[in-house]
Amino acid sequence: MSIERQEKRQGAALVAPALLWTLGFFVIPFAAMVMMSLAHLEGREIVQGHDLGNYLRIFTDPSLRRGIFVSLEITAVVTVVSVLLAWPLAWIIATRVPARWRRMALLLAVLPFWTSYVVRSYSWALVLGEKGVVMNALVGLGLLAEPVQIMATRSATIIGFVHFFVMLLTLTIYSNLIQLSPNYARAAEDLGASKWQVIRLVILPLTLPGVMTGAFLTFVLCIGDYITPQILGGNNELTLPQLIMLQLGRRGDFPMASALSVVLMVIVTLAYAACARWLKMERV
Amino acid sequence: MALKQTCSILAVTAGLASSLASAAQAEDLNALIWCDHADPELLQPFEEAHDVRVNVKEYEGTAAGLTLLEQSRPGDWDVMVIDAVDVGRAVERGLLAPLPADQLSTDSYFPEAVLADHTTIDGTTYAVTEKFGYNTIAYNKAAVDPADMASLDALWSGKYDGRIAIYDYYLPVLGLVGLEAGIKTADLDAAALETIRAPLMKLGAASKQVSDVVGSQTALATGEVDVLIGGGEWLTAVLNAENPDLDWTIPEEGGLLWAQSLAIVEGTEKPELALEFIKYITSPEGQARLATSSCYWGMPANKAAGDVLTDEQKAILRWDDQPDYLSRAQLYPVPDADTDAAMQDLWTDMLQN
Numbered sequence: 001m002s003i004e005r006q007e008k009r010q011g012a013a014l015v016a017p018a019l020l021w022t023l024g025f026f027v028i029p030f031a032a033m034v035m036m037s038l039a040h041l042e043g044r045e046i047v048q049g050h051d052l053g054n055y056l057r058i059f060t061d062p063s064l065r066r067g068i069f070v071s072l073e074i075t076a077v078v079t080v081v082s083v084l085l086a087w088p089l090a091w092i093i094a095t096r097v098p099a100r101w102r103r104m105a106l107l108l109a110v111l112p113f114w115t116s117y118v119v120r121s122y123s124w125a126l127v128l129g130e131k132g133v134v135m136n137a138l139v140g141l142g143l144l145a146e147p148v149q150i151m152a153t154r155s156a157t158i159i160g161f162v163h164f165f166v167m168l169l170t171l172t173i174y175s176n177l178i179q180l181s182p183n184y185a186r187a188a189e190d191l192g193a194s195k196w197q198v199i200r201l202v203i204l205p206l207t208l209p210g211v212m213t214g215a216f217l218t219f220v221l222c223i224g225d226y227i228t229p230q231i232l233g234g235n236n237e238l239t240l241p242q243l244i245m246l247q248l249g250r251r252g253d254f255p256m257a258s259a260l261s262v263v264l265m266v267i268v269t270l271a272y273a274a275c276a277r278w279l280k281m282e283r284v
Numbered sequence: 285m286a287l288k289q290t291c292s293i294l295a296v297t298a299g300l301a302s303s304l305a306s307a308a309q310a311e312d313l314n315a316l317i318w319c320d321h322a323d324p325e326l327l328q329p330f331e332e333a334h335d336v337r338v339n340v341k342e343y344e345g346t347a348a349g350l351t352l353l354e355q356s357r358p359g360d361w362d363v364m365v366i367d368a369v370d371v372g373r374a375v376e377r378g379l380l381a382p383l384p385a386d387q388l389s390t391d392s393y394f395p396e397a398v399l400a401d402h403t404t405i406d407g408t409t410y411a412v413t414e415k416f417g418y419n420t421i422a423y424n425k426a427a428v429d430p431a432d433m434a435s436l437d438a439l440w441s442g443k444y445d446g447r448i449a450i451y452d453y454y455l456p457v458l459g460l461v462g463l464e465a466g467i468k469t470a471d472l473d474a475a476a477l478e479t480i481r482a483p484l485m486k487l488g489a490a491s492k493q494v495s496d497v498v499g500s501q502t503a504l505a506t507g508e509v510d511v512l513i514g515g516g517e518w519l520t521a522v523l524n525a526e527n528p529d530l531d532w533t534i535p536e537e538g539g540l541l542w543a544q545s546l547a548i549v550e551g552t553e554k555p556e557l558a559l560e561f562i563k564y565i566t567s568p569e570g571q572a573r574l575a576t577s578s579c580y581w582g583m584p585a586n587k588a589a590g591d592v593l594t595d596e597q598k599a600i601l602r603w604d605d606q607p608d609y610l611s612r613a614q615l616y617p618v619p620d621a622d623t624d625a626a627m628q629d630l631w632t633d634m635l636q637n
Contacts, residue, residue: 043621044350044377063629063636122502129508149446151508152493234493235452238636249344250454251628252351 030265037258046254054259064243068263071240074154075223078161079215085162086169087211091203093170094177106174110167117164121231124160125151128232152234160228165221169214176210177203212278219271224264240264311336313557316343316352316364318544319497320415320577321565329573330564336557345453346370347624353379358551362558368399368543369616371411381548381555385409388566390585396610397585399543411547414565415574417582418532418613419456420539422515424504426529433511436464436537440483444511445490449503451514452494454631456540459617460513461487463537472617474626481630487513488634497580504530518542521581521600534612541613543585568592575601 037055039048058064093105112120127133128151135147150156184206188198226241233239238246240260247257272279315321317340327338343349346367353361354377366374374380390398390412403411421433427447432438439448450457459469461480472480492509493499497519503509505523512519516539520530546565548558564570571589575582576597583601584590590598602609619627 041625044347044354063632066636125502126506129506131507149492152503231499234499235495235635236493238632243632246628246632249348251625252347254351254355 033258033261036255037262039255041251041253041255044252054256055263057256058259058263063238064260067238067240067243067260068267070154070237071223072267074157074161074229074239075219077158078165078222079218081158081162082165082169082218083211083215086166086214087173087204087207089166090170090173090177090210091199094174106171109170112163113167118227118231120164121160121228124156124163124232128156128159151232152236154233154237156232156234157229160232161222161225164228165218168217168221169211172214172217173207173210176207180206208278212275216271216275216279220268223267223271240267311554311557313338313362313554313561314360315340315561316349316361316549318342318344318365319579320574320582321365323573323577323579326565326570326573326577329569330561333564334557334560338561345455346373347628350374350377350379353549359553361549362552362554363561364547364549365414365544366411366547367616368402368411368413368545369618371403371545371547372405373618374547375405375410379550380410381550381552383409383412383548383562384559387559388412388562392588393585394583394587394606394610396541397543397583399545399615403545411545412562412566413543413545413585414571415582416541416543416585417518418516418534418539418609419451419453419460419514419542420516420532420534422504422512422520422530422532424507424510424527424529425531427507427510430531430533433533434535436460436513436535439490439511439513440464440486442490446492447510448487448491449500449509449512450487450491450494451500451512451519452496453514454627455616455619456542457514458484458627458631459540459614462617463539463614469540469614469617472619472623474623477623477626477630481633484630484634485637488637494635517601518580518582521576522578524600534609539609539613541610541615542582543615544582572597 035048036046038050038052039046040051040053041047058068089109093102093109097105115123129135130147130149130151132151134150135144138144139147150159180203184202185198188202189195193201223239224241226239226245229239229242230245235242240263244257244260244264247253247260311334313336315338319342321327322340322342327340330336331338341352343352349364349366350373353364353374364374364380366380371380385404388409390400393413394416397413397416399413400409403409403413421436421439423430423433428444432441432443438444458477458480459472461484462469462472462476465480465483467476467479488494491513493503495503500512500515501519501523504512504515504519505527516532520532523530546562548555548562552558565574566586568586568588569592571584571586572592575584575589575593581601583603583606584593590603593601593603598604617627
């Protein structure tokens with residue numbers, strides 16, 4: 001056997017477990033889900049078929065269609081706000097915090113990760129309530145005449161999400177920033193660039209892989225999340241995952257839930273395609 | 285190898301073998317339930333008495349429960365909690381097994397809670413009621429004029445806009461909106477749904493949130509809202525110790541009677557154990573524990589639980605007022621599949637607009 005052939009076999013053997021895993025736990029279930037999305041519910045019976053009725057309904061039924069837009073709007077706002085907050089935080093930790101304190105600063109930044117996601121969401125419900133800490137402080141300081149409603153609104157959902165995703169983005173951006181040689185900034189300054197120009201024209205573009213990777217992860221996790229909008233949003237508008245849960249938990253409509261899930265996956269795939277050119281995982 | 289080490293290894297091996305053997309011996313009872321049945325205080329006495337482990341899966345809404353059963357293999361589930369009014373739907377689909385009525389006497393039950401018309405079909409009993417209560421109005425009497433709560437009109441008057449939460453279960457709330465519109469729950473068909481669309485949307489607009497049991501409890505307890513439509517003793521009773529101002533009433537238009545029942549799933553491989561479970565739950569002790577379950581409280585169907593419940597617990601459950609309440613409550617709507625789908629569409633429209 002030639003060495004090349006032997007290497008190919010070894011390579012195939014090494015890749016096989018991951019391929020089998022993907023086949024068994026992604027490709028086959030996904031195919032089953034697509035098949036299910038082409039079935040439909042008659043009364044309470046699932047009737048197998050090959051029609052696109054569920055997909056047609058998603059885009060013609062105003063309540064279902066709105067779920068897509070609500071999800072996209074919330075996810076877009078969360079992603080942008082999280083990036084805007086996480087980048088300066090990561091930059092401060094990477095460049096302004098003394099090296100011996102960086103580990104502690106990072107630890108503090110990700111400390112909220114240590115608590116349960118559900119508990120954290122319910123905590124936000126208490127904090128953002130009309131009799132919660134935020135409103136009590138604002139009214140107590142005279143900044144507001146009376147409490148305003150944040151809890152059970154889209155704002156509460158966004159706040160809950162941003163709190164979570166700023167931590168995630170801080171990590172991806174920080175790991176990108178820390179790899180940058182200080183010589184880039186020195187060279188730019190030697191050539192007459194101001195501090196702001198160094199950040200805007202040199203550092204920021206070099207951290208795009210970290211930003212885009214974190215933003216993509218934020219997008220994927222946020223658009224597929226059910227818990228935060230369910231607890232903080234007050235059910236006053238439904239996101240795509242909430243609509244999926246409604247089909248599963250209430251109606252037992254597995255075909256429609258599958259169709260909505262396929263739509264969700266298509267949105268995530270399109271998001272990936274849109275930012276694939278910046279997704280350089282090896283630089284994060 | 286030293287003797288001490290050998291002995292240790294043998295002891296560990298024997299211990300492992302023994303625990304594996306006991307795990308293999310312990311039987312499992314798989315129960316499709318509502319959250320009140322997940323309380324360890326309720327399950328533990330039965331598990332200990334029968335050396336069995338009760339595996340529970342919670343579900344919400346009969347449609348979801350029936351779908352779960354239909355997509356399971358025979359024998360996957362042994363017992364099921366189901367809305368008493370929906371027993372017929374499950375029997376129609378061959379999902380429930382007959383019960384030996386002679387072994388499950390309802391003589392000591394509240395007569396209105398037996399609901400034999402729904403649990404006994406063509407002379408065969410398929411379920412026994414176990415707990416009941418009301419979907420009506422729950423409120424914070426420190427923040428709301430209790431006189432206003434005597435009528436459902438108050439929720440549409442504008443006075444409480446932004447202070448109302450809606451319990452996130454379409455059947456009772458649509459029933460209550462129907463009562464406000466003068467439609468009995470039994471008459472809530474597809475045509476009637478169009479009549480209640482506008483008042484439902486108005487109620488949705490006046491509400492602050494639409495929430496599940498925990499969300500509703502949190503909202504009332506924290507003062508986030510002052511009124512909950514669809515709530516009742518099942519929601520305020522567990523909060524009574526923390527906030528005695530949380531109260532509930534049945535308005536003049538009436539309220540909805542919910543009654544949950546317990547049945548054996550067709551195809552179970554453990555019919556005797558399943559029957560024992562039902563006997564335990566409907567016994568005075570089981571009934572008292574179920575009535576005061578940590579998830580939600582409710583009236584026990586079996587009056588004999590009154591001998592086990594404390595006076596304080598009975599006061600919270602308003603034991604003595606039950607005859608009046610029962611006379612003014614209507615049963616849940618029992619929609620066919622198409623009406624049920626139309627109801628859920630209407631509910632989704634309310635949530636999304």
